[in-house]
Structures are given as C-alpha cells and as structure tokens.
Amino acid sequence: MKIKRNLFSFISLMIVLAVALAGCGSSPNSDKTSGQNENGSSDKxxxxxxxxxxxxxxxxxxxxxxxxxxxxxxxxxxxxxxxxxxxxxxxxxxxxxxxxxxxxxxxxxxxxxxxxxxxxxxxxxPEGVGVLVHKDSGLTSIKDLKGKKIGVLQGGNHHYLAVLALEEAGISAEDVEWVYLNDAAQGRTAFETNKIDVLASYDPFLAGTEIDLETINLTEGKDYGYPxxxxxxxxxxxxxxxxxxxxxxxxxxxxxxxxxxxxxxxxxxxxxxxxxxxxxxxxxxxxxxxxxxxxxxxxxxxxxxxxxxxxxxxxxxxxxxxxxxxxxxx
Known part of the structure; x- marks a missing residue:
C-alpha cells in the first residue's frame, strides 16, 4: 500500500507541474507580434x-x-x-x-x-523594363534579334519581357542565344564590351545604360500585356x-x-x-x-x-x- 500511495503522489505531482508549466510557458513558434515581454512592457x-x-x-x-x-x-x-x-x-x-x-x-x-x-x-x-541594342548595331526592331545573344538575369522581369517581345515578333525563345548574367553590373559590362548583342534590363540599371550609352530601346512605347x-x-x-x-x-x-x-x-x-x-x-x-x-x-x-x-x-x-x-x- 505504501508503494501505491507513493506512486499516486508522484503522478499527482507530475500533473500539477505539467499544468503549471503549460500556464507559464510559450511555443517557440509563438507570434512575436503579440504579448508582453518579461518586464511587462510591450513586445508587439x-x-x-x-x-x-x-x-x-x-x-x-x-x-x-x-x-x-x-x-x-x-x-x-x-x-x-x-x-x-x-x-x-x-x-x-x-x-x-x-x-x-x-x-x-x-x-x-x-x-x-x-x-x-x-x-x-x-x-x-511597364516602362521600367526594356530591351536595348547599341544605336550603331544595325538592329532596329525585335524582328532583327533572331540568332542574337541576349543578356538577362534568368527569370527576371526583363527576361520575361524579352520573351513576350520575341513571341509578338514571331520569334521563338529558342531562336536566340540567352546569356544568363549574375547581376546587372555584369550585364552592363557584357553589353558595353559587345560580348552580347542585346541587353534586357530593369530600372534603375536600364535608365543608367540609356543615359550613359548610345542605345535604342526596342520595346519602348509598346504594349506586350506585361504590367x-x-x-x-x-x-x-x-x-x-x-x-x-x-x-x-x-x-x-x-x-x-x-x-x-x-x-x-x-x-x-x-x-x-x-x-x-x-x-x-x-x-x-x-x-x-x-x-x-x-x-x-x-x-x-x-x-x-x-x-x-x-x-x-x-x-x-x-x-x-x-x-x-x-x-x-x-
């Protein structure tokens, strides 16, 4: 009987402790946007x-x-x-x-x-993205880009615009050579040194290239259904x-x-x-x-x-x- 009483007392103590801990504890994933900190001040x-x-x-x-x-x-x-x-x-x-x-x-x-x-x-x-060529390149429209090297950041908004522009001109995305760049600075350098024929870019880097270099924006003022x-x-x-x-x-x-x-x-x-x-x-x-x-x-x-x-x-x-x-x- 003594063993049973001790066991019952132990279990009861564990239940009391569990309830107490549940009352004062919090989940590690609890929302930081509510409640108060330990000093009683706002932690929202x-x-x-x-x-x-x-x-x-x-x-x-x-x-x-x-x-x-x-x-x-x-x-x-x-x-x-x-x-x-x-x-x-x-x-x-x-x-x-x-x-x-x-x-x-x-x-x-x-x-x-x-x-x-x-x-x-x-x-x-829509004007915050564009497809640029050098003014002296002889390229005057999207239709001229078949077989050309187009520099983009893969999956960027400017990449998408370039695909839409090619499609509207009847050119498949497989009919150009995509040059995937690491960042906008690399794209600017590749374009300036003629390692790519075309640069698709986005503001403010698009604006910078337009100001610093003699370029034509082949998509400017055209609606490709891309907001x-x-x-x-x-x-x-x-x-x-x-x-x-x-x-x-x-x-x-x-x-x-x-x-x-x-x-x-x-x-x-x-x-x-x-x-x-x-x-x-x-x-x-x-x-x-x-x-x-x-x-x-x-x-x-x-x-x-x-x-x-x-x-x-x-x-x-x-x-x-x-x-x-x-x-x-x-």
Missing amino acids: IIRMGYQKGNTINILKESGILEEKLKEKGYTVEWKEFVHGNAVVEGLVTKNIDFGHAADGAGIYAQAGNKPLVYVGADLPN NRTFYYTNEEFNQEHPELVELILAATDESDKWANENKPEVVKLVSKMLGIDEAIIAKAIERREYGVNKINEEIIAAQQKQADVYYELGLIPAKIDVAEYMPIN
Missing part, C-alpha cells in the same frame, strides 16, 4: 523586410507606418535584404512578417512549395492572425506612395543616396513610374498566371502552378 513588433530603393524603403524613411502602429501599441523592426528572393525566404522562414519583392520571386516560391500570401501590388510600371508589377507579401501565419495589420500596412504604404508622387525630387535624392547611383539616372527611372498600392484582383491574378505559365514553358519552374492559390482577392 511588426518585422518588415525591404530592399534598398524600393517602395517599402520609402515607407521606412517616411515614418508613416510607425505613427499608425503606435496607436495600436506596435513597433516596427526593419530588416534589409539584398534581393527579392531573400525577402521571400525571410517570409517563408517567419523571420519577417511583411515584405516586398518582384513578381518572379512569388512564382518561384510557389513552384518550390514555399507558402506565402500576396496581399497587394504596386501600380503597373511589370512588384508585390507585397506576408507569411501565412501573419496574414491569418492579423488581417487588420496587413490592411494598415498597405494603407500606410499607399499614403507614403502618394507623398512620393507629389515629391519626386525628394524621392530622387533619397533613392540616389540609398543606392549610390547618380541622381540623373534615378530621376529618369522615377519620372516614368507612378507609385501606389492596388488590392489583389482578377486582372492582377490573370497577368501573374500568364507569367507563371511562360516560366513553366521555358523550364524555369518544374511544374505548372495556380497562382490564385497564393493570391486571395482582398
């Missing part, structure tokens, strides 16, 4: 991912988001990334809650079964648990964007300093775009689906995807 933090020079970077400098979140007891932690794929990885691993990256980054994430949510989009910026949008993304958990904060961030970004449209000279100085690129180049890139936030809608989904389908046809992603699965309509 929104983690924002950005790249230098993009719209969230302008939002960061404006202070608008901090002001709006302060009323709700939140603070902001800004995390800088070198490119959009790194922003997406930060979202997938839940190191950030909200981020901004290009259209291709979302497609690659979904193709790799990496969960995230598209929550908004920038306004179209060239960048997107606002969240991780799944943040979007599910804090839809009101997602809306607040998008509203703050749109407010910041409206300020940017009305104060482009100031934005030029700001972005020029961020990127270390001459103001004349940044001014050319900024003057041909309009800032603003759109909610996800059927038109935006259709354009992104078309791009995903082309990526599959080019072998850039391993299987077809349905982008609507990641793009709920707001």
